[in-house]
Amino acid sequence: MASYKAPLTDVNFLLNEVFDYPSHYQSLSNGAEATPDMVDAILGECAKFCENTLFPLYQSGDQEGCKLVDGEVKTPAGYKEAYEEYVAGGWQGLSSLEEYGGQNLPASLGLMKQEMMGTANWPFSMYPGLSMGAMNTLQLHGDEDQRQTYLTPMTEGRWTGTMCLTEPQCGTDLGQVRTKAVPQEDGSYRITGTKIFISSGDHDLAENIVHIVLARTPEAPKGTKGISLFIVPKYLPDGKGNAGEANGVSVGALEEKMGIKASATCTMNFDDANGYMVGEENKGMECMFTFMNTARIGTAIQGVGPAELSYQNALAYAKERRSMRALSGKKEPEQVADSLMYHADVRRMLLTQKAVAEGGRAMLYDAAQYADHMVCGHLEEDTKKIQKYDDKLGFLTPILKGFLTEKGYEATNLGMQVFGGHGYIKEHGMEQIVRDTRIATLYEGTTGIQALDLLGRKVLMMTQGGAVRDFTLRMSNEARKHLTDSTLRPWAWQILKLATQWNWLTFRLMVIARKDRDMVSAAAHDFLMYSGYVYMAFMWLRMAAAARQGLAEGGDQSEDFYNAKLATAEFYFERMLPQAQGHADSMLSPSDTLMQLGNEAFAFDY
Numbered sequence: 238m239a240s241y242k243a244p245l246t247d248v249n250f251l252l253n254e255v256f257d258y259p260s261h262y263q264s265l266s267n268g269a270e271a272t273p274d275m276v277d278a279i280l281g282e283c284a285k286f287c288e289n290t291l292f293p294l295y296q297s298g299d300q301e302g303c304k305l306v307d308g309e310v311k312t313p314a315g316y317k318e319a320y321e322e323y324v325a326g327g328w329q330g331l332s333s334l335e336e337y338g339g340q341n342l343p344a345s346l347g348l349m350k351q352e353m354m355g356t357a358n359w360p361f362s363m364y365p366g367l368s369m370g371a372m373n374t375l376q377l378h379g380d381e382d383q384r385q386t387y388l389t390p391m392t393e394g395r396w397t398g399t400m401c402l403t404e405p406q407c408g409t410d411l412g413q414v415r416t417k418a419v420p421q422e423d424g425s426y427r428i429t430g431t432k433i434f435i436s437s438g439d440h441d442l443a444e445n446i447v448h449i450v451l452a453r454t455p456e457a458p459k460g461t462k463g464i465s466l467f468i469v470p471k472y473l474p475d476g477k478g479n480a481g482e483a484n485g486v487s488v489g490a491l492e493e494k495m496g497i498k499a500s501a502t503c504t505m506n507f508d509d510a511n512g513y514m515v516g517e518e519n520k521g522m523e524c525m526f527t528f529m530n531t532a533r534i535g536t537a538i539q540g541v542g543p544a545e546l547s548y549q550n551a552l553a554y555a556k557e558r559r560s561m562r563a564l565s566g567k568k569e570p571e572q573v574a575d576s577l578m579y580h581a582d583v584r585r586m587l588l589t590q591k592a593v594a595e596g597g598r599a600m601l602y603d604a605a606q607y608a609d610h611m612v613c614g615h616l617e618e619d620t621k622k623i624q625k626y627d628d629k630l631g632f633l634t635p636i637l638k639g640f641l642t643e644k645g646y647e648a649t650n651l652g653m654q655v656f657g658g659h660g661y662i663k664e665h666g667m668e669q670i671v672r673d674t675r676i677a678t679l680y681e682g683t684t685g686i687q688a689l690d691l692l693g694r695k696v697l698m699m700t701q702g703g704a705v706r707d708f709t710l711r712m713s714n715e716a717r718k719h720l721t722d723s724t725l726r727p728w729a730w731q732i733l734k735l736a737t738q739w740n741w742l743t744f745r746l747m748v749i750a751r752k753d754r755d756m757v758s759a760a761a762h763d764f765l766m767y768s769g770y771v772y773m774a775f776m777w778l779r780m781a782a783a784a785r786q787g788l789a790e791g792g793d794q795s796e797d798f799y800n801a802k803l804a805t806a807e808f809y810f811e812r813m814l815p816q817a818q819g820h821a822d823s824m825l826s827p828s829d830t831l832m833q834l835g836n837e838a839f840a841f842d843y
């Protein structure tokens with residue numbers, strides 16, 4: 238594969254011209270240190286680490302994969318050294334609490350770091366990524382002793398964490414979890430059960446692995462109301478901050494899978510292992526939601542990063558590869574044929590990739606400001622603030638996770654298509670990006686589950702449409718500001734119309750769902766995709782407005798950069814956004830169109 242270059246120009250544009258991150262950081266109780274110079278230095282260093290250390294291991298990691306040797310997982314060559322560099326750079330504790338060894342910088346900076354690292358080498362980034370989720374759970378729900386014991390070495394990166402939810406009989410429906418937790422006299426528990434598909438379940442990068450495990454105590458009620466959360470370390474802490482004796486945790490198997498081969502996916506066996514309860518008994522699912530929300534936004538990045546990587550390489554190829562002549566006449570007469578760049582259909586693919594990568598990045602940076610406020614709410618112990626931003630982020634999380642991973646995967650497929658048959662050949666690395674990205678719509682809750690969470694829980698049940706009303710109000714207020722600008726006006730109108738339509742669709746679904754019980758599930762996917770297209774359109778309007786301002790006032794970027802933003806916005810509004818209407822039409826179709834066919838009538842020969 239050709240190369241990866243961190244998109245720092247786009248990042249700076251978003252930070253300084255679209256979202257005014259400098260003012261945002263100064264408004265946060267943990268943001269004083271995040272000055273523009275500091276942010277610039279951090280992102281610059283991160284870019285170097287990604288370009289020089291992580292990306293060169295991306296393809297070799299796929300070819301070599303992880304191996305299970307004598308019951309322990311070995312990561313591919315170079316991963317251990319790269320992880321040591323990651324730890325030495327203090328990257329794991331960038332946005333973590335100072336008292337446990339972190340740098341206490343805003344959460345959004347951690348997300349920007351994660352995006353770059355995930356783009357350069359997604360499988361590598363899963364090791365620290367999972368650990369981050371475990372750290373957030375312990376920070377919010379662990380007691381002080383647990384935080385001192387586990388959070389400190391995890392923040393340093395000496396220990397890593399996992400998320401052990403899935404069992405052979407259940408992934409989505411965690412109410413079926415069977416792993417047992419038997420209380421001991423000293424207040425600890427003995428954990429017994431099997432967890433499957435555990436990312437980073439075992440590896441040779443860190444001294445210890447802290448498993449965060451869902452299990453049931455003996456008298457627990459059935460279903461999700463009887464699930465508790467436990468810390469189960471691979472090695473028991475020795476009381477001096479180091480890993481001690483081995484616990485009853487072993488690797489049952491290492492999965493062979495389609496992609497992310499350098500990320501270890503393990504079957505984990507817990508045999509009478511020592512475990513320590515996190516939070517209250519039977520409140521495990523609530524605690525786990527912290528983990529899942531972090532992980533879901535983390536997984537949304539897997540829509541943006543691979544779209545960016547695939548785009549960078551498809552663009553370079555399209556400029557070099559020659560095929561036939563442009564329909565409007567020869568463009569490079571001195572060459573044997575014109576480059577792929579002159580064919581409208583190739584441009585459709587490249588512009589779709591660009592619109593998804595840049596539009597998706599803007600969505601992440603927008604939502605990240607809510608995450609920053611929510612973290613500050615926790616630091617300030619301000620429950621109202623926590624609730625306010627948790628609600629806002631809770632509404633956006635399934636859209637980010639569901640929509641961005643679907644569109645990101647599509648973008649990686651388009652990147653492969655730009656290469657023609659060469660895209661299917663391993664050498665170029667384009668098929669690896671497709672394989673590695675396919676998982677993003679499956680783990681951390683499938684797209685179908687994100688869609689149900691969005692429409693069923695967040696929109697209809699919890700807020701009776703209020704979440705959509707709040708968000709569309711923000712969209713309309715922004716759009717109204719741009720009605721006097723002749724370039725932005727048509728897009729601002731579109732946003733105003735979509736704001737009305739989104740509310741109307743929500744209302745219609747609410748009414749229909751009262752009589753038609755299957756309607757929520759039937760409409761959810763279309764509602765999710767529609768919401769994603771609209772959110773991305775809102776971001777393209779904001780980016781176009783910032784580009785207009787940059788052109789008028791001589792902003793930090795080049796004129797070509799601003800004009801490219803405007804051209805991509807136009808492409809998005811004219812050629813991608815119309816798909817939202819298809820989803821709008823489809824979501825109102827009665828559930829009968831899905832439910833009427835009898836199970837036995839799906840097929841007649843088998």
Ligand SMILES: Cc1cc2nc3c(=O)[nH]c(=O)nc-3n(C[C@H](O)[C@H](O)[C@H](O)COP(=O)(O)OP(=O)(O)OC[C@H]3O[C@@H](n4cnc5c(N)ncnc54)[C@H](O)[C@@H]3O)c2cc1C
Nearest residue numbers: 400401402403407408409434435436502680681682683685
């Ligand atoms: C590479 C990889 C890494 C993973 N890492 C982890 C990890 O670190 N920790 C962990 O705990 N798990 C992990 N998983 C598991 C993953 O999160 C689950 O596979 C996923 O949540 C889906 O669960 P399932 O496979 O049991 O599918 P099922 O729950 O059986 O779902 C099958 C299909 O039915 C749909 N479906 C199910 N219920 C409903 C419903 N009520 N309404 C509508 N549709 C429904 C789903 O959307 C899906 O399309 C990983 C999996 C893989 C492949």
